[in-house]
Amino acid sequence: MPSMIKTRFNHFLKIFYRELKEIMFHPKYLFLIVLFPLFSTFLFLTMMQNGLPQALPIAVIDQDNSATSRRIIRQLDNYKQTDVTARVPNFQEAQELLKKGDVYAMLSIPPKFEQELLSFRQPTITYYLNGAFIVANSLLFKDQKTLSIVSNAAVNLELRKAKGEREEQIMADLQPIYIDTHALGNPLINYAIYLCSIILPGIVGILIMLTTQYTLGNEIKRESCKRLLSMAHNNIRTMLSGKMLPYTLLYWLVLSCIDVILYKFMEYPCQNGLLTIMIGGLLYIVACQSLSLIIFSLFPSMQISLSIIALISVLSLSMSGFTFPVSEMNPLLQTMAELFPLRHYFLFYVDNCLNGVPLQYSWQSVAALIGFPLLGLLASIPIKNAYQNCSK
Amino acid sequence: MKRRFKQYILRILVYWKSEWEAISSDRALLLLLFAAPIFYPIIYGSIYDNEVVKEAELIVVDHSQTAESRRFCRLCDATREVKIVAKKENLKEAERAIQQKEAYGIIEIPSDFSKKLIEGEKSYLTLFSDMSSLLYYKNYLQTLTNVSLEMNKEIQIKRLNKSSSREEDIAVQPIIYQESTLYNTSNGFGSFLIPGVIMLLIQQTLIIAICALNGKRCEENTKPTNTQQTLLETIFSILGRSFCYIMIYCVLGCYLFVVIPYLFSLPQIGNYWDIMGLYLPYLFAVVYWGLFLSNFFQEKEEAYLYLVFTSVILLFLSGISWPVHAIPTGWKVVSYLIPSTFEIQGFIKINTMGAELSEITWEYIGLWLQAVGYFALCILAVQTKRDKKCVRTNNPG
Numbered sequence: 001m002p003s004m005i006k007t008r009f010n011h012f013l014k015i016f017y018r019e020l021k022e023i024m025f026h027p028k029y030l031f032l033i034v035l036f037p038l039f040s041t042f043l044f045l046t047m048m049q050n051g052l053p054q055a056l057p058i059a060v061i062d063q064d065n066s067a068t069s070r071r072i073i074r075q076l077d078n079y080k081q082t083d084v085t086a087r088v089p090n091f092q093e094a095q096e097l098l099k100k101g102d103v104y105a106m107l108s109i110p111p112k113f114e115q116e117l118l119s120f121r122q123p124t125i126t127y128y129l130n131g132a133f134i135v136a137n138s139l140l141f142k143d144q145k146t147l148s149i150v151s152n153a154a155v156n157l158e159l160r161k162a163k164g165e166r167e168e169q170i171m172a173d174l175q176p177i178y179i180d181t182h183a184l185g186n187p188l189i190n191y192a193i194y195l196c197s198i199i200l201p202g203i204v205g206i207l208i209m210l211t212t213q214y215t216l217g218n219e220i221k222r223e224s225c226k227r228l229l230s231m232a233h234n235n236i237r238t239m240l241s242g243k244m245l246p247y248t249l250l251y252w253l254v255l256s257c258i259d260v261i262l263y264k265f266m267e268y269p270c271q272n273g274l275l276t277i278m279i280g281g282l283l284y285i286v287a288c289q290s291l292s293l294i295i296f297s298l299f300p301s302m303q304i305s306l307s308i309i310a311l312i313s314v315l316s317l318s319m320s321g322f323t324f325p326v327s328e329m330n331p332l333l334q335t336m337a338e339l340f341p342l343r344h345y346f347l348f349y350v351d352n353c354l355n356g357v358p359l360q361y362s363w364q365s366v367a368a369l370i371g372f373p374l375l376g377l378l379a380s381i382p383i384k385n386a387y388q389n390c391s392k
Numbered sequence: 393m394k395r396r397f398k399q400y401i402l403r404i405l406v407y408w409k410s411e412w413e414a415i416s417s418d419r420a421l422l423l424l425l426f427a428a429p430i431f432y433p434i435i436y437g438s439i440y441d442n443e444v445v446k447e448a449e450l451i452v453v454d455h456s457q458t459a460e461s462r463r464f465c466r467l468c469d470a471t472r473e474v475k476i477v478a479k480k481e482n483l484k485e486a487e488r489a490i491q492q493k494e495a496y497g498i499i500e501i502p503s504d505f506s507k508k509l510i511e512g513e514k515s516y517l518t519l520f521s522d523m524s525s526l527l528y529y530k531n532y533l534q535t536l537t538n539v540s541l542e543m544n545k546e547i548q549i550k551r552l553n554k555s556s557s558r559e560e561d562i563a564v565q566p567i568i569y570q571e572s573t574l575y576n577t578s579n580g581f582g583s584f585l586i587p588g589v590i591m592l593l594i595q596q597t598l599i600i601a602i603c604a605l606n607g608k609r610c611e612e613n614t615k616p617t618n619t620q621q622t623l624l625e626t627i628f629s630i631l632g633r634s635f636c637y638i639m640i641y642c643v644l645g646c647y648l649f650v651v652i653p654y655l656f657s658l659p660q661i662g663n664y665w666d667i668m669g670l671y672l673p674y675l676f677a678v679v680y681w682g683l684f685l686s687n688f689f690q691e692k693e694e695a696y697l698y699l700v701f702t703s704v705i706l707l708f709l710s711g712i713s714w715p716v717h718a719i720p721t722g723w724k725v726v727s728y729l730i731p732s733t734f735e736i737q738g739f740i741k742i743n744t745m746g747a748e749l750s751e752i753t754w755e756y757i758g759l760w761l762q763a764v765g766y767f768a769l770c771i772l773a774v775q776t777k778r779d780k781k782c783v784r785t786n787n788p789g
Contacts, residue, residue, distance in 0.1 A: 040705060049720070214696075
C-alpha cells in the first residue's frame with residue numbers, strides 16, 4: 001500500500017515538474033500570473049492614492065452677492081471634498097457646466113438673500129446634486145449637510161449673542177443631539193481600502209479561472225492529453241493535482257505579495273493578522289480553480305468554456321456584493337451569489353480584516369470555499385473522458 | 393471611373409461577407425457577439441433592480457429607556473432606509489448579533505440622554521456600523537442625522553418658548569436648505585452603473601471577438617490580409633471587416649438603448665438621435681482599435697486571457713465610479729486612448745442627463761479622433777508586418 005502511494009506521488013511530481021517547465025518557457029504565463037496582477041495593483045493604488053476623492057468641483061449661482069452669501073460660499077469652499085470652481089450668473093449656465101461634466105453640483109443663492117435673512121423671512125438656498133455620478137454625489141452631500149447646520153448655527157449664534165446669551169449654551173441649544181459615528185474596522189471611511197481589498201483579489205480570480213481553463217484545454221488542443229494522462233497512469237486525480245498545484249502556489253505567492261502591499265505597506269486594516277487573510281486567499285484560489293474545472297467539464301470546446309468563464313468571472317465582482325449588498329438582490333440572485341468564490345472571500349475579508357471577529361464566526365465562508373474543490377472532484381470524471389477520447 | 397468605383401465597393405463587400413461567414417460559423421464568437429450583449433445587461437439589471445438599500449437592519453442599545461429615547465428609535469424605524477430589528481441590553485450582546493449578521497449597525501443611547509436634553513446640554517449618540525457595504529453605512533448616517541435634526545428642532549422650539557410657530561421656525565432655522573438630486577433622482581445604484589456597464593460590454597465583447605478571430609485565422613493561416621497586398625486592398629479589407637461588426641452592433645444597439653432601459657426603468661431623457669450620433673463614432677473607434685490590437689494575437693485563446701480582466705480596470709478609468717477629477721493625470725492620459733472612456737462619459741451625459749450632442753463635443757471629437765487614429769494604425773500594422781508570418785507558439789511541450 002505505501003509503495004502505491006509512493007508511485008502515485010512520483011507520478012504527481014513528474015507532472016508537477018512538467019507543468020512548471022511549461023510555465024517557465026512560455027512568457028504568456030509570466031503575464032497572466034505575475035505582471036497583470038501586479039500592474040492592476042499598481043494602477044488601483046496610484047489611482048486612489050488620496051483615499052477619498054477630494055476637492056470635487058461645484059458651481060455657485062450667487063444672485064445676491066452680499067457679504068453673507070459670499071461668506072457661505074467661502075465656507076463651502078473650505079470643506080475638503082468641495083472646490084468652488086465656477087461662479088455663474090444663472091441656472092442655465094450652471095446646468096451647462098453640469099452637463100459638460102465640469103462640475104458635479106451647483107449651489108444657488110437667491111437674490112435679496114441677505115436682506116431676507118436679516119428681516120427674518122427665511123430665505124431658501126438650493127443645492128442641486130447630480131445623481132448620475134453616485135460617488136461624487138454622496139461625498140458632496142455630506143459637505144452640504146454640514147454647511148446647512150453650520151451656517152444656520154452661525155446666524156443663530158450671532159443673533160442670540162446680540163441678545164446677550166452665553167455661547168456654550170447657544171451651541172448646546174443649536175444641536176442638542178449629536179451623532180458620533182464609528183465605522184467598524186474602517187474608521188476613516190476610506191473608499192480605497194474598501195475597493196482595493198476586493199477588486200484586486202477579484203482580478204486575480206478572473207486570471208486564475210482563465211488560466212486554468214486555458215492550460216486544461218491546451219492539452220486537448222495540441223493533442224498531448226493522452227500522454228499526460230498516461231504519465232499519471234490514468235489516474236485523473238493525480239494528473240489534475242499535479243497540473244493545478246504549480247498555479248495554486250504561484251498565484252498564492254502573488255496574491256500574498258498583494259496582501260503584504262495592502263496590509264503592511266499601505267497599512268489597510270487587517271484585524272486578525274496578515275496570515276489569516278493569506279490563508280483565506282489560498283482557499284479562494286483553490287475555489288477559483290475548482291470552479292473553472294467544473295465549467296471546463298461541462299463544455300466540450302475550450303473556446304466556448306473560455307467565453308463562459310470570462311462572462312462568469314467578470315460577473316463575480318458584482319455578485320460578491322461589495323458594492324451593492326447581496327441581501328438587497330432578489331432571492332434567485334442571492335442563491336446564485338453563493339456560487340461565486342469571490343462572494344465567500346469577501347465575507348471572509350469583512351470578518352477578518354475589517355471587523356476582526358473571532359475566526360469561528362467565518363466558518364460558513366471557509367466551508368463554502370472548501371466546498372468548491374469537493375465539487376471539483378465530481379468534475380474529474382468527465383475531464384478524464386475528454387482526455388481519453390482526444391485523438392492520438 | 394464609375395466602373396472602378398463599383399469594383400471598389402465590390403471588394404469591400406467581399407471582405408464584409410467573408411467576415412460574416414467566419415463569425416457565423418464559430419459558436420464561441422456567436423456567444424460573445426450575440427448572447428453576451430443580450431443576456432448580460434439582463435443579469436446586471438436584475439442584480440441592481442432594487443436600486444437602493446431599503447430597511448437596513450439596525451440594533452438599539454438603549455441605556456436611557458425614556459420617552460425621548462423611544463421616540464428617537466420610533467422615528468428611525470419609520471424611515472424607509474432603516475429598520476430597527478432588535479433591542480439589546482448591552483453593547484456586547486449587540487456586537488454578537490452583528491457578528492451573526494442579524495444586523496449591520498448598532499445605535500447606542502446613553503443613560504443620561506433625556507436628562508441632558510432637559511437640562512439643555514448636548515447629548516451624544518453613538519453609531520457603530522459594519523463596513524461590509526458602504527450603502528448600509530450611508531443609510532444609517534443619513535437617517536440618524538435627519539432624525540436628530542428633526543428632534544433637535546423640536547427641542548429647540550421647546551427651549552425657546554416662542555409664541556407663534558412661524559417665529560419658532562425662523563429662530564431655529566434662519567436659512568432653509570433645499571437639496572434636489574437631478575437626473576438619477578432616487579440615487580439608484582443600477583441607474584448609475586448599468587449605462588456604463590452596457591457601453592463597456594460592447595467594447596469588450598467586440599475587441600475580444602475581433603482578436604479571437606484574428607488569432608484563429610493566424611492558427612489556421614487564413615488571414616485576409618496577406619503578404620502581397622497593396623495599400624488599397626488593405627484599406628478595403630479593413631473597411632469591409634469593420635462594417636460587418638458595426639452592422640451587428642447597430643442592431644444590438646436598438647436592443648441595448650431601447651429595450652433594456654424600458655425593462656429596468658432606467659432613467660433615459662436623451663434624444664435617440666443624439667445617442668446614435670455618439671454611438672457611431674464609438675463603434676468605429678472600438679472596431680479599429682480591436683482590428684489594430686488583433687495584429688498582436690496569434691492564438692485565439694490569447695484574446696480571452698489578455699483582455700477579459702481589463703474590463704474591471706477600464707470601468708474605473710472611465711470615471712463613472714471614481715470621479716474623473718480624482719484620477720491622476722497620468723492615468724487620465726492613458727484613459728484617453730480608450731474608446732470606452734469617452735463613450736461612457738458622453739452616453740451618461742446624453743442618456744441620463746439629457747445633454748445634446750453639441751454639449752459633449754469633447755467626447756464626440758475624441759471618439760472620431762480615436763477612430764481615425766486607430767484606422768491609420770491598422771493600415772500601418774498590416775503593411776509593416778508584411779513579411780512576418782504567424783508563428784505557432786504552441787509546440788507540444
